[in-house]
Amino acid sequence: xxxxxxxxxxxxxxxxxxxxxxxxxxxxxxxxxxxxxxxxxxxxxxxxxxxxxxxxxxxxxxxxxxxxxxxxxxxxxxxxxxxxxxxxxxxxxxxxxxxxxxxxxxxxxxxxxxxxxxxxxxxxxxxxxxxxxxxxxxxxxxxxxxxxxxxxxxxxxxxxxxxxxxxxxxxxxxxxxxxxxxxxxxxxxxxxxxxxxxxxxxxxxxxxxxxxxxxxxxxxxxxxxxxxxxxxxxxxxxxxxxxxxxxxxxxxxxxxxxxxxxxxxxxxxxxxxxxxxxxxxxxxxxxxxxxxxxxxxxxxxxxxxxxxxxxxxxxxxxxxxxxxxxxxxxxxxxxxxxxxxxxxxxxxxxxxxxxxxxxxxxxxxxxxxxxxxxxxxxxxxxxxxxxxxxxxxxxxxxxxxxxxxxxxxxxxxxxxxxxxxxxxxxxxxxxxxxxxxxxxxxxxxxxxxxxxxxxxxxxxxxxxxxxxxxxxxxxxxxxxxxxxxxxxxxxxxxxxxxxxxxxxxxxxxxxxxxxxxxxxxxxxxxxxxxxxxxxxxxxxxxxxxxxxxxxxxxxxxx
Amino acid sequence: xxxxxxxxxxxxxxxxxxxxxxxxxxxxxxxxxxxxxxxxxxxxxxxxxxxxxxxxxxxxxxxxxxxxxxxxxxxxxxxxxxxxxxxxxxxxxxxxxxxxxxxxxxxxxxxxxxxxxxxxxxxxxxxxxxxxxxxxxxxxxxxxxxxxxxxxxxxxxxxxxxxxxxxxxxxxxxxxxxxxxxxxxxxxxxxxxxxxxxxxxxxxxxxxxxxxxxxxxxxxxxxxxxxxxxxxxxxxxxxxxxxxxxxxxxxxxxxxxxxxxxxxxxxxxxxxxxxxxxxxxxxxxxxxxxxxxxxxxxxxxxxxxxxx
Numbered sequence: 001x002x003x004x005x006x007x008x009x010x011x012x013x014x015x016x017x018x019x020x021x022x023x024x025x026x027x028x029x030x031x032x033x034x035x036x037x038x039x040x041x042x043x044x045x046x047x048x049x050x051x052x053x054x055x056x057x058x059x060x061x062x063x064x065x066x067x068x069x070x071x072x073x074x075x076x077x078x079x080x081x082x083x084x085x086x087x088x089x090x091x092x093x094x095x096x097x098x099x100x101x102x103x104x105x106x107x108x109x110x111x112x113x114x115x116x117x118x119x120x121x122x123x124x125x126x127x128x129x130x131x132x133x134x135x136x137x138x139x140x141x142x143x144x145x146x147x148x149x150x151x152x153x154x155x156x157x158x159x160x161x162x163x164x165x166x167x168x169x170x171x172x173x174x175x176x177x178x179x180x181x182x183x184x185x186x187x188x189x190x191x192x193x194x195x196x197x198x199x200x201x202x203x204x205x206x207x208x209x210x211x212x213x214x215x216x217x218x219x220x221x222x223x224x225x226x227x228x229x230x231x232x233x234x235x236x237x238x239x240x241x242x243x244x245x246x247x248x249x250x251x252x253x254x255x256x257x258x259x260x261x262x263x264x265x266x267x268x269x270x271x272x273x274x275x276x277x278x279x280x281x282x283x284x285x286x287x288x289x290x291x292x293x294x295x296x297x298x299x300x301x302x303x304x305x306x307x308x309x310x311x312x313x314x315x316x317x318x319x320x321x322x323x324x325x326x327x328x329x330x331x332x333x334x335x336x337x338x339x340x341x342x343x344x345x346x347x348x349x350x351x352x353x354x355x356x357x358x359x360x361x362x363x364x365x366x367x368x369x370x371x372x373x374x375x376x377x378x379x380x381x382x383x384x385x386x387x388x389x390x391x392x393x394x395x396x397x398x399x400x401x402x403x404x405x406x407x408x409x410x411x412x413x414x415x416x417x418x419x420x421x422x423x424x425x426x427x428x429x430x431x432x433x434x435x436x437x438x439x440x441x442x443x444x445x446x447x448x449x450x451x452x453x454x455x456x457x458x459x460x461x462x463x464x465x466x467x468x469x470x471x472x473x474x475x476x477x478x479x480x481x482x483x484x485x486x487x488x489x490x491x492x493x494x495x496x497x498x499x500x501x502x503x504x505x506x507x508x509x510x511x512x513x514x515x516x517x518x519x520x521x522x523x524x525x526x527x528x529x530x531x532x533x534x535x536x537x538x539x540x541x542x543x544x545x546x547x548x549x550x551x552x553x554x555x556x557x558x
Numbered sequence: 559x560x561x562x563x564x565x566x567x568x569x570x571x572x573x574x575x576x577x578x579x580x581x582x583x584x585x586x587x588x589x590x591x592x593x594x595x596x597x598x599x600x601x602x603x604x605x606x607x608x609x610x611x612x613x614x615x616x617x618x619x620x621x622x623x624x625x626x627x628x629x630x631x632x633x634x635x636x637x638x639x640x641x642x643x644x645x646x647x648x649x650x651x652x653x654x655x656x657x658x659x660x661x662x663x664x665x666x667x668x669x670x671x672x673x674x675x676x677x678x679x680x681x682x683x684x685x686x687x688x689x690x691x692x693x694x695x696x697x698x699x700x701x702x703x704x705x706x707x708x709x710x711x712x713x714x715x716x717x718x719x720x721x722x723x724x725x726x727x728x729x730x731x732x733x734x735x736x737x738x739x740x741x742x743x744x745x746x747x748x749x750x751x752x753x754x755x756x757x758x759x760x761x762x763x764x765x766x767x768x769x770x771x772x773x774x775x776x777x778x779x780x781x782x783x784x785x786x787x788x789x790x791x792x793x794x795x796x797x798x799x800x801x802x803x804x805x806x807x808x809x810x811x812x813x814x815x816x817x818x819x820x821x822x823x824x825x826x827x828x829x830x831x832x833x834x835x836x837x838x839x840x841x842x843x844x845x846x847x848x849x850x851x852x853x854x855x856x857x858x859x860x861x862x863x864x865x866x
Contacts (some may be wrong), residue, residue, distance in 0.1 A: 174684050196688075197842060288838025292597035360757065361837050447614050511688065512840045 002079045003029040014041060022462070024253065024389075025341040027399065029083040030462055039097040045083065046103050052077060052393065053380040054108035054466070055492035056099075057477050060093055060116040060145045064460065064487070068119060070096055072106065073464065073477065077398035082464045083475075087121065097264050100126040105380030108500055109492075116143035131206045132441060135160030142214060149211060149218045162204055167192045171199050176514060187523070189502075190255050196510050201503050213489055221484045222248060223455065226320045229476075232513060235278065237316050239469040240476070240491065245320040246401055246476040248486065251463025252322075256451055258403070260324040262444040266337075267310070267319050267327075269433040269440075270465070273344070273456045275470035276304045276426045276433070278524050279350075285363050285422060286519045287364045292355065299347045306340045309333060324450025324459075336523070352427050365420040369517030371504045372417045379501040383472020384429070384493050385521050387413045388421035395468040396416050407439040419520040426470075460487070469494050471522045495523050560805075569653030570644040577643040580819075581788035583607035587789075587823070587829045597832040601820045606788065610743050613781035623682030631680055632779040635673035635786040642666045642793050646721055647800045648818070651658070653722045660717035664705045668792065675710075676770030678782070689771045692841045696751065696758070699848035703748050706855040707801060710862040726804035737862035741804045743853050744858070749798065750832055751848070753791045757836040758844055789857040795825040 006029055007021045013355075017037035022030040034068075035039050047053045051074040059069040067088040074083045089096060098121035099156035100107050110121040121127065132142075133362055135157035141147065144551040155297040158552045167173050171192035180341040212232060216225045230237035242264050249256065273532040281296030304314040311317035311327050319325050329337070355361060394411040396404040412428045414421035463478045472494030476504040481487025506517050585606040593600025621628075643652040647662050671693060678690030712718050712729030714737075728738030751758035775783055799821045806817040839847070 016596075091652065146650075172684070174688065196691075284837065288759070289836065290756075291834045294598055296599045360839075364837050364841060365734045445776065511839055 002026060002076075002081055003083075005085065006076075006081070007031065010041065010044075017041075024461075026248075027044065028250070029081060030086060031088050033081070033470055034089070035087050035089060035096060038070070038085065039099055040100070041085050042072050042099045043102040043133045044076075044520050045085065046099075048489065050078070051075060051083065051275050052377075053103050053105040054082070054350060054473070055475050055477065055496075056060055056106050056113065057488070057490040058113035058143075059479065059488040060117055061088070061144065061487075063145055067091060069093060069479075069488075070113065070116065070119060071477065072099060073475065074529040075154045075399065075466065077393050080399055082399060082466065084464065085150050086464070092413050094118055095120045095122050096489040097122055097375070103380075104166065104378045105497060105500065105502075108496065115141070117141050118144070133158065133160070134162050135452060142211075146157075149214045162188075164190055164204070164548060165202050168199060170194060174312060174511065176201075183544060185367055189518070191506075191511065191514065192512055196512070198506050198509060198514060200507060203497070203503065205497065213491065217481075217486060222486070223321050225486070225489070226322075229320065229491070230316050234315060236271060236469040236474070237478065238267050238319055238469065239467050239474050240493075241317070241320050243467040243474050243476040244478070244489070244491075245322055245461040245466045246465035246467065246487075247459070247476040248322050248480065249460040249463070249476050250465055251480045254323050254451055255454065255466065256324045257448045258445055259447040260449050260451075262440045263325045263327065263329055263449070264319065266329060266440045266444075267307075267317055267406070267454070268402065269437045270310075271302060271317075272309055272433045272470045273430060274307070275522075276347075276430050277303070280423065280471070282522075283365075283419075283516065283519055286516045288359065289361060292351065299351065302340045302343065306333075306337055309336065315353065321450060323453050324448070325514060326449070328449055329441075334414055334444075338438070338441060341437060345431065345434050348427075348430050355423070355427065361423075362420055363521075365423060365516065366416070366418055366420045368509065369515045370418050371501050371505050371522050374420075375504050379504065380497040381472070381501045381521075382497055383469065384422050384425045385410065385472065385498055385501070388425045389417035390415045391485055393473075395466045395473050399466045401465065401467060403440060403443075404436075407436050419516055422520045456484070472498060473497060494520065499523055563689045566653055566656070569650070573643050573646070573653050574640045574647050576648050577640065577789050577792055578785070579786065581792045582610060584792055584795075584823070584826045585788045586637070587826055588833075591813050591827060592834045593665070595831070596864040610781050610785060613776075614778050616777035617686045618777050618779065624680045627676055628680035628774065629779060631673050631676035632775070632782040634676070635670065636782045636789070638666055638669045638673060639786045639789045639793060640732075642670075643789065646793055646796050647724055648720070648796055650815070652724060654720075659720060660708045660712055661718060661721065664701075665707060667704060668697070668701050670786070671701065673786075677775070680840050681771060681774035683773060684771050686771045693771065695841060695845060696848065699845050700748065700751050701850065701854055703744055703848070703851060704752065704797075706859050707745055710737050710741050710858055711801060711860045712860075722802040726801070728801060734866075738802075740854060740858040740861070744855050745798060745802065748848065748851055749794070750829060751844070752794045753829060754787060755829055756790075756833040757839045759838060791826060791829065793820065795822040795829075798825060 002024045003026050007023065010031060014033070014037055016036040019032040019034060021032065026232070033190045039537055046053060053076050054073040057071040057073070061067050061069045067087065070087050070089060072085045074085070075081070076083060086431070087096065096119060099111055100110060100121070101123065104125070105262045107124070109128055110124055113119045114121060114127070115129055120308055136154050137155040139515055140153040140410065142151070171194050174191040176189040176191050178188045180287070186207045187205070188202070191198050191203045192200040213227060216228060220228060226241045226245055230241040232240045236541060277296050277300035278513040281293040281300070284292040284296070302436055307317065309313045310333055311319065317327065319327055328355050351474060371381055371385055373389050373391055375381065376389050376391045382393070392413050395401070396409070397411055412425050412432060414424050443556050446543060457480050459480055459482060461480045463480070465476045474494055477488070477490040479488040480484045487520040504520065506514050519546070583603065586601070586603040590600045590603055619842040641686050643665065643667070645652050645658055656807060674677060675690045678693065706722060707728065711723040713729045714730040715722045717723065728741055732757065752757070772780065803821055806814060823840040
């Protein structure tokens with residue numbers, strides 16, 4: 001009854017400032033607090049109760065309650081509890097105390113809230129635009145319910161350049177991105193460099209927002225969204241697919257049949273395998289060790305093939321619907337999968353053996369990109385980055401979902417907190433994944449794949465879901481709504497938190513270490529940049545300016 | 559007199575021809591072997607020839623801050639390397655033996671690095687500037703190593719003549735040739751850096767600096783630079799073989815000559831394997847490595863001057 005205890009404790013401590021609570025199960029706690037108390041409650045949870053910051057969500061609730069909603073989500077990993085601190089803001093006074101002074105990890109989430117909903121975080125440590133481009137007019141907030149999904153506001157100046165901060169004295173600016181060979185996607189780091197040393201940086205991302213959340217909340221339906229969610233990320237799509245479905249199931253109190261849970265677990269682990277192998281290869285490529293890059297990809301290929309056999313696709317498995325899965329793993333596939341796992345295990349053992357004894361790679365990765373426990377806590381870093389710093393968190397064990405409570409596995413941690421530790425953690429996790437999949441294959445019971453859902457899903461209920469993606473925890477927040485679609489759906493991908501730790505990780509180290517440091521969190525910009533409205537008009541314009549660019553270069557010729 | 563001059567020129571041109579012909583092949587071998595190590599099929603052996611032809615046939619785009627300097631750097635780079643080719647024995651005695659000595663050779667080798675600096679300056683982007691600062695640092699640390707190797711040979715033989723020095727001269731000390739053996743080790747350990755391969759391709763690290771100084775190059779100019787780089791591998795290998803492994807070169811024509819190129823090929827394979835099994839070092843790590851090698855090389859120089 002940990003959720004109940006927690007709530008009683010809050011009430012005793014903050015008295016009438018705690019308005020009400022919703023305790024749907026022992027692993028979820030939604031506390032509604034008075035606006036003036038948000039800061040203190042969050043401080044209490046984050047500092048004194050030592051919870052982990054997960055995400056902050058803003059929501060336009062005006063059509064239903066006449067207010068705006070702000071939620072700060074925290075995880076009590078040891079108690080297997082997700083806790084959401086909610087507050088309602090009257091629509092004529094959209095100000096809320098910023099929690100960044102106590103919880104620096106909330107920085108981006110609050111900036112995003114300001115950009116997209118116009119909720120002003122008072123006392124924010126760095127209140128600069130995050131998501132919206134600089135040319136976007138003030139006072140236009142695309143995620144508000146009265147803004148259509150495809151609107152481009154009047155006065156939008158897409159040519160306007162982003163205004164960067166002044167670099168510190170004596171530093172040269174080295175632009176890293178928006179396009180760089182080691183970035184698969186656009187993001188811009190402005191490095192302040194002194195000689196070969198990085199002294200600081202400014203990040204500008206959110207260049208490829210696709211308006212996924214807005215789209216889901218305004219045009220799609222419950223069972224369309226899993227396919228959309230999957231397209232948030234090209235590497236861990238299945239994670240978002242499962243996380244969304246679980247959040248809805250959590251809200252509507254639906255329990256998928258056991259066979260579906262096992263299949264979800266298997267596919268999630270299959271995805272982890274391919275992602276870990278891919279990342280190990282890329283990390284090696286970044287430090288110039290192409291042989292291991294090629295070998296990793298060769299070993300990875302059978303995983304893609306078996307995924308294609310199971311789901312019809314190498315990636316984007318289109319696995320889940322609300323209440324179940326769409327793909328079955330037949331006995332024939334089981335046998336094949338086992339064979340793939342056996343081969344992978346022996347081949348990967350050889351690779352791990354080779355890498356662990358390689359002093360050359362260690363030279364490039366030890367003491368590089370250090371993110372210690374303190375940074376993990378304050379920036380809310382997740383996944384292998386946190387585990388490599390000795391922070392023992394893993395949603396699969398701490399906030400169990402799917403069939404993870406029925407399998408036995410170890411959470412791999414390391415102590416040195418550098419890129420090397422991350423490499424070790426991810427390489428060893430491959431074996432744990434294999435272990436989990438084998439257990440699932442053994443334990444999987446016959447039965448239906450989907451729950452029969454006859455009634456409409458309840459309206460206005462909240463659901464949370466954390467899924468351990470290969471890169472770290474992916475967190476989804478859903479408020480169910482009318483018209484067969486959620487009222488609010490917020491995705492917090494692992495990179496959203498991990499990227500916020502990068503400036504501290506690269507400070508005072510060599511520029512040559514920048515790429516591997518950034519690479520070591522396995523950044524996924526498409527996950528992070530998921531929010532904004534883009535329409536065809538601006539797309540067309542971009543093509544045009546590209547042509548203009550081409551013309552400019554060609555003009556130089558005789 | 560006239561006749562010998564003509565012969566010298568013919569032999570020089572022959573040497574240049576050989577280098578131009580063999581260099582892409584060596585690159586092809588390198589790529590093929592790398593691919594096999596990486597469980598890949600790899601391109602066909604003559605692929606580098608096609609690549610060069612393709613690049614040479616492309617549009618010649620002027621770009622970067624100072625296109626004229628950029629063009630000049632590309633020409634100078636290949637020209638320098640080919641000049642060096644005339645001074646290095648390729649299975650025979652160096653053809654332009656009387657045209658220069660070991661000191662000229664050292665100068666020209668350094669000029670190769672200067673070309674990269676010019677290229678980077680001409681591009682004028684941040685990445686290329688970082689690239690040339692790295693190139694400059696490693697040049698300063700690296701060039702003395704080969705110079706010392708040559709000087710050790712010169713000290714032993716008491717001559718700066720190319721044919722004398724470039725014929726295993728480092729071992730000509732009385733008794734055990736300590737200085738020669740030490741230099742053999744030093745040059746072997748730094749050889750990847752001379753031919754700009756992993757783990758010492760720091761100045762143009764693709765994943766860090768996007769080819770660094772070469773980032774603005776394309777088409778024919780890039781072809782020249784790439785050609786120069788391929789030729790460098792052959793020339794440094796030839797230099798190494800003649801300075802440190804001259805055995806058997808005195809055999810009658812086809813055998814001595816074939817043995818020479820066999821040794822060059824072995825060196826190319828060695829470079830390939832080292833490149834395929836290493837990660838790139840950071841500039842500070844590389845510099846520390848070069849510095850310690852430099853200290854060892856100095857010891858060899860001192861030993862040499864005392865006749866060991």
